[in-house]
Amino acid sequence: MGFTCALAVAAAGCAESQRGEGGGEGGSLTFGAAGAPDLFDPFYASDGETFRVTRQIMEGLVGFKEGTADVEPELAERWEHSPDGKTWTFHLRQGVKFHDGTDFNGEAVCKNFERWYDQTGAGQNNALSYYWIENFGGFSDGAKPSLYASCESPDATTATVHLTRATSKFPDLLGLPSFSMQSPTAMERYKANDVRAVGDSFAYPEYASAHPTGTGPFKFASYDSGNAAIRLERNDEYWGEKAKLNDLTFRIIPDETTRKQELESGGIDAYDFPNAADLKALRDAGNKVEVRDPFNIMYLGITQKNNPALRDLRVRQALAHAVDRENLVKANLPEGAEVAKEFYPDTVDGYADDVQQYPHDPARAKQLLAEAGASDLTLNFYWPAEVTRPYMPDPQGIFNALAEDLREAGITVNAVSKPWNGGYIDDVDNARADVFLLGWTGDYNTPDNFIGTFFGTPDNRFYTAASPWGEQLATELRTADAEPDDARREALYQEVNRKLLSDYLPAVPLSHSPPAIVVSERVQGLVPSPLTAEEFAGVSVTG
Known part of the structure; x- marks a missing residue:
């Protein structure tokens, strides 16, 4: 979204999302994931399997209109910027709480920005803070220039972000999963920033492994690494339309042929990136092969x-x-x-x-x-x-x-x-x-x-x-x-x-190339995303 477009959207109230109070139709969905998430803190992630999970749990100031790559309001209802493109004021949705009961407000927004900006030690490693480094640059130590300057919250419903220069990618980049809003209370309690380098790998804190806390339609329930399964449950206190599913499970099945067999046997309800050679057979068996627009x-x-x-x-x-x-x-x-x-x-x-x-x-x-x-x-x-x-x-x-x-x-x-x-x-x-x-x-x-x-x-x-x-x-x-x-x-x-x-x-x-995603005939409501960023809150499973 360009500067002029963003301003026009802001003036129009950002085409505020109309989310009702429905949900609760029940049903469970099991998705066959190609790999295990590295962790559940999206700021430290750069892999699609982590984002597939955390996207259901967390939300950003902005999101992407379902089925498109176009920015729309999410936790910010509208925004405007200064003529030089360096100061952005976000007007926040009211009545939103994180899963732990913490209020989402301007102070929480600024605490998230400062958490990203204040990374030290291993937190500055490109393997961990990849999306911050790619989009914002440096950190608060000043070793390298940063796009980010500061954040202030004049009141609970407003957050103002100051940049060091104008950029065409703002505020669109805030829709990335890495920049999802996370509970300041949970991050402090479970030491979210306590990541350490251990040889060629990293040791993550309790927050990243067991307590990811956002505002989204699903809440983190458990990760059974022995059975390679991640379980989410519906957030019944969600600020908008409640998820239709009671729960959502991601089963980790690295082999594509095995994922296909699990779909055929009913062990899973959906999986991503089916082999092009299998598409006809999958359709002939009654499954729905959703082809995303190539992006x-x-x-x-x-x-x-x-x-x-x-x-x-x-x-x-x-x-x-x-x-x-x-x-x-x-x-x-x-x-x-x-x-x-x-x-x-x-x-x-x-x-x-x-x-x-x-x-x-x-x-x-x-x-x-x-x-x-x-x-x-x-x-x-x-x-x-x-x-x-x-x-x-x-x-x-x-x-x-x-x-x-x-x-x-x-x-x-x-x-x-x-x-x-x-x-x-x-x-x-x-x-x-x-x-x-x-x-x-x-x-x-x-x-x-x-x-x-x-x-x-x-x-x-x-x-x-x-x-x-x-x-x-x-x-x-x-x-x-x-x-x-x-x-x-x-x-x-x-x-x-x-x-x-x-x-x-x-x-x-x-x-x-248009990547495909396949779901069984029992699955309704999945909207394919050109960003491969599907959300499951609107999905239901029948039969």
């Missing part, structure tokens, strides 16, 4: 640190012409997938319709390689094993297709495969791959969340000091993000997108 990007990443040939724009353009994206989408991705022309979907602001195109053309690829003196190009092509991502449902099949395209253009491919959490991400982040498969599912609907995340710093995985345009691109992205005028910001991002494809080409955009 993601898969790309062929290019690292320029170790292979000097890749620093030549002509070589990167040759890679773009070599890959057959149309065939990739048709043969390897689920129904509804689309060829990507740039690095985010066309529903995001700043999308430019006139970016440079790279049609599949092996002859042109060979010509460009020859012009660059790289006809004998050899690439270490990394692909991830033991993983399924929303944008990358079949990593090995996708790799095989792209590797064959590159070979057709005369490029020698050395295949390197490692487990996603067993060396792949580490190698990609440390620039050991020449080219690699990666992608992103949007957290919220702003350009900065996509291309700002990918290319906003000159020392990330896509380019190094060997790329003279790295700092220039980062500066262009910062300038666009800080522009408070909607129309000027739109034009700035459009120009960045044009240059990304014509002048820079740090990666090759491949596709947007």
Whole structure:
């Protein structure tokens, strides 16, 4: 949401959510989760399985309209900002309590902000405070600049947040699960900030393992690690429409085939990211396969640190012409997938319709390689094993297709495969791959969340000091993000997108893929989210 849009929403009362007092239809739902949450404190999390659980327990000042990536009021009924975009005043919903009975008010909002900002020691580790560092930057020790300046509460129904600069991603970023409002009382009682580094891992406090406390329609009940099950129960004191379900259980079932079998046997009622090859059989068996709108990007990443040939724009353009994206989408991705022309979907602001195109053309690829003196190009092509991502449902099949395209253009491919959490991400982040498969599912609907995340710093995985345009691109992205005028910001991002494809080409955009979620015929009311951020309060189970 842009600055002008936010102001218009504020003036209109932010299209205040009309939540009634229904609920209580009963029923229980069991969801087959692909993995165990790392913990239940979303501020210290960056994994989807943690967020899937905490999203039911906690709420933010803003949320996302069901079934969309559009911001709407949640615990803040409306907001407005100063002309310079640095001061944001949130008018809070009244009569809301945390699950432990603590009042939600302006003081609670500021205590949450100060808790995030005041992290020390292990709490400042990127592995823990990832979303704070990515969106706000530094902490109160001043070691690095921070977007956040301060928070004040002039009264119980108001919280004013001061920023150090204007940014297009505010207040949208407050809809991220990491910035959910949590009970100050519970956090103090169960020592929420007492996280410690233990070797290569972390030890979490009692709050994060057993006492997560929010304002949402479900409350945390238990985590039975022995039986790999997390149980939530309906919050009968919820401020809005009560959840229809009596309780909600997440069973941890890492194997996708086992999740499918459990659905067929009635052991679970739903699971995420079914194999595209199983969709017809799932539908034929009477299940409902809900296909989300694609709000993601898969790309062929290019690292320029170790292979000097890749620093030549002509070589990167040759890679773009070599890959057959149309065939990739048709043969390897689920129904509804689309060829990507740039690095985010066309529903995001700043999308430019006139970016440079790279049609599949092996002859042109060979010509460009020859012009660059790289006809004998050899690439270490990394692909991830033991993983399924929303944008990358079949990593090995996708790799095989792209590797064959590159070979057709005369490029020698050395295949390197490692487990996603067993060396792949580490190698990609440390620039050991020449080219690699990666992608992103949007957290919220702003350009900065996509291309700002990918290319906003000159020392990330896509380019190094060997790329003279790295700092220039980062500066262009910062300038666009800080522009408070909607129309000027739109034009700035459009120009960045044009240059990304014509002048820079740090990666090759491949596709947007619609990830699916499957539920049994007994499940009613599930609304698929393009953010893969489904909420279960409106769901019921019959029979």
